[in-house]
Amino acid sequence: MQKRTKILATVGPASESVATLSGMIRAGVNVFRLNFSHGTHAYHSEVLVNIRQAMRETGLIVGVLQDISGPKIRIGTLKEEFNLYPKDIIDLYYEEIEGEKVRENHYRTCLNQGEILKMLNVGDAIYLYDGNIRASVISCGDEFIRISIENQGKLGSKKGVNFPNTRLGIDVLTPKDRLDMAWGVENGVDFMAISFVQNAADMLEARKIISSLNGEVQLFAKIE
Numbered sequence: 001m002q003k004r005t006k007i008l009a010t011v012g013p014a015s016e017s018v019a020t021l022s023g024m025i026r027a028g029v030n031v032f033r034l035n036f037s038h039g040t041h042a043y044h045s046e047v048l049v050n051i052r053q054a055m056r057e058t059g060l061i062v063g064v065l066q067d068i069s070g071p072k073i074r075i076g077t078l079k080e081e082f083n084l085y086p087k088d089i090i091d092l093y094y095e096e097i098e099g100e101k102v103r104e105n106h107y108r109t110c111l112n113q114g115e116i117l118k119m120l121n122v123g124d125a126i127y128l129y130d131g132n133i134r135a136s137v138i139s140c141g142d143e144f145i146r147i148s149i150e151n152q153g154k155l156g157s158k159k160g161v162n163f164p165n166t167r168l169g170i171d172v173l174t175p176k177d178r179l180d181m182a183w184g185v186e187n188g189v190d191f192m193a194i195s196f197v198q199n200a201a202d203m204l205e206a207r208k209i210i211s212s213l214n215g216e217v218q219l220f221a222k223i224e
Contacts, residue, residue, distance in 0.1 A: 006030040008065065016047050021054035025062055031191070032062060036180045037069035048187055063190040065220075068177050068206075070195030071170055073161045075099070075128065076110040082155040084133060092117055093144040099157070108144070111161060116168055117145050127162040128155055172202045178209060185215030197221040 009015070009024055010033040021032070032051050034044050048064065055061055078099035082090070084107075091108040094117055099109030111117060120126075124137045126147055133153035139146040172194065173181075184192055194206050203221055210217050 003028065008033055010035055011047050011051070016050060018050045018053045018057065021050055022057050025054055025058045025060050030062055031065050033065045033067055033193075034189070035067050035069075036177075037067070037072060041180075041183050044183070045187065048189075065191040065193055066180070066184040066189040067193045067222075068173070068180055068195055070172050070177060071113070071174050072195075073116060073163075074112045075155065075157065075159045075161060076112060078109060078155070078157045082107050082109075084149045084155055085152050086150055088149040089138075090135070090147050090149065091144040092147060094118060095143070113170075116163070116170070119168055120145055120163070120166060124163065125165050127164060128159060129153060130160040131162060167198050168196075169198075172196045172198065173205060173209070181206070181209055182213055185210060185213040185217060189217060191218045191220060193220040193222050195222050197223070 007029050008031045009029045011021070012035070015021065015024065024032075034047060036044070039047075051062070051064060076096060076099055080101075082088075082099070082101065084090075085105070088105045088107070091102075091106075092114075093108065093110045094114040095110065096114065097108065097110050099107065101107050120137050120140065122137050122140060126135045126137065127133070128135060133155060134150040135147040136150065137145055138148045181192065192206070192210070194203060197203060203219060206219055210219075
């Protein structure tokens with residue numbers, strides 16, 4: 001039966017061995033993803049060597065996608081997890097604070113890039129824990145914005161935050177990303193996924209960086 005769907009698999013500590021990668025290729029994986037939100041260049045170089053060895057052993061060719069981390073926006077440090085329910089309130093402070101429960105159904109914390117909060121307006125959506133917990137802005141003050149939770153979930157320290165309907169006006173390619181892209185070109189990855197893309201100019205800038213490195217890498221814009 002002809003397969004009409006491509007399978008992309010993230011490589012991590014549980015799957016980085018040549019034997020496991022070979023098994024995944026035989027099972028139908030088409031592209032391996034290297035997550036550059038984690039790991040060093042040395043680590044990813046070792047994984048890439050293993051992927052190419054697995055291709056030689058199986059006689060099958062797969063692609064390698066380098067996922068560029070982008071300006072990851074995260075919740076600050078919490079004293080303990082927030083057990084959140086619909087209509088609970090969180091105050092997100094512009095300045096760094098330690099997150100805590102203020103009273104029943106009311107919490108406070110911050111982001112690692114607090115200045116972004118000043119760009120938000122009442123009614124804007126905020127996704128916490130990489131989209132697992134949805135919320136919306138209900139007020140904007142001098143020290144914090146207040147958001148109302150829309151669904152149940154547990155929120156821990158350093159979890160990712162997304163702003164699906166807000167153009168943040170930030171550089172989606174950080175200095176780290178540019179170094180990572182240079183690594184990708186040097187090591188011959190097939191694809192790069194650019195995170196938190198807001199407009200065509202972001203992708204043109206990524207293409208410009210790759211061209212300056214004499215690279216030929218296909219780009220994907222991640223919609224987050």
